[in-house]
Amino acid sequence: MSTDKEKAILLLLAVCLHVDTGFGSCVDLDVTGCRTNPQLCQDPILAEVTCPVMCNRCSLECYSCKNVKTPSTCNQTQLCGLGQSCFMERTVTAHDVSYDMGCLSSKMCTLSGNVPEIVGRSIETRQQPSCHECCTGSLCNIQLCSINDCSEVLKLGLSRGSGVYRITPWNTHREVEVYCDMDTEGGGWTVFHRRWDGSVAFNRSFVEYERGFG
Numbered sequence: 001m002s003t004d005k006e007k008a009i010l011l012l013l014a015v016c017l018h019v020d021t022g023f024g025s026c027v028d029l030d031v032t033g034c035r036t037n038p039q040l041c042q043d044p045i046l047a048e049v050t051c052p053v054m055c056n057r058c059s060l061e062c063y064s065c066k067n068v069k070t071p072s073t074c075n076q077t078q079l080c081g082l083g084q085s086c087f088m089e090r091t092v093t094a095h096d097v098s099y100d101m102g103c104l105s106s107k108m109c110t111l112s113g114n115v116p117e118i119v120g121r122s123i124e125t126r127q128q129p130s131c132h133e134c135c136t137g138s139l140c141n142i143q144l145c146s147i148n149d150c151s152e153v154l155k156l157g158l159s160r161g162s163g164v165y166r167i168t169p170w171n172t173h174r175e176v177e178v179y180c181d182m183d184t185e186g187g188g189w190t191v192f193h194r195r196w197d198g199s200v201a202f203n204r205s206f207v208e209y210e211r212g213f214g
Helices: 004-020 031-036 038-042 044-049 150-155 206-211
Strands: 061-063 065-068 077-079 084-092 097-105 118-121 132-135 163-167 176-181 189-191
Touching (some): 031 038, 061 084, 077 097
Antiparallel strands (some): 061 077, 065 097, 084 097, 084 132, 118 132, 163 176, 176 189
């Protein structure tokens, strides 16, 4: 059992380390020490200063914007309150799409699946055609409600005919511009290669198509 003097020394050391590593940053000062000494979470000050991550004392930070056309243009954030999660909502109109992002009560979300950090869809709006999703990792809501390919553009009624659209491919979290063929066999085709003069052979493996060539 630690004496009061030992506790005071440990607390002073923790405060000094906290100031030295940048006051306000939510990091465990000693990750291994925190994991092997879970009793530190029982002390409010040590939990806040020494092991805030392990003791769940970090504030959740979310992207926070209203009525933006593309999520990647959102550069504002907010700290959520206790019992809140990050969310994104996509609203589709006749010829437009907009996004709202921010913090939302976790009670408005329901667990779904085993996807890491994904909490689920809003209980109130999950039956609506617009996407409304929640997550629990800091700044995680930039990855929600993404349009993954040209077929989704078509299904959402956002097609303006064949041309360039912005999508977020399923294996990335980055928006890119792609050419969507909205004419061939009903449309919704994501074009990733187009023959120019026949000098490049298209008889390739799936891996080569994933990596790109030409």
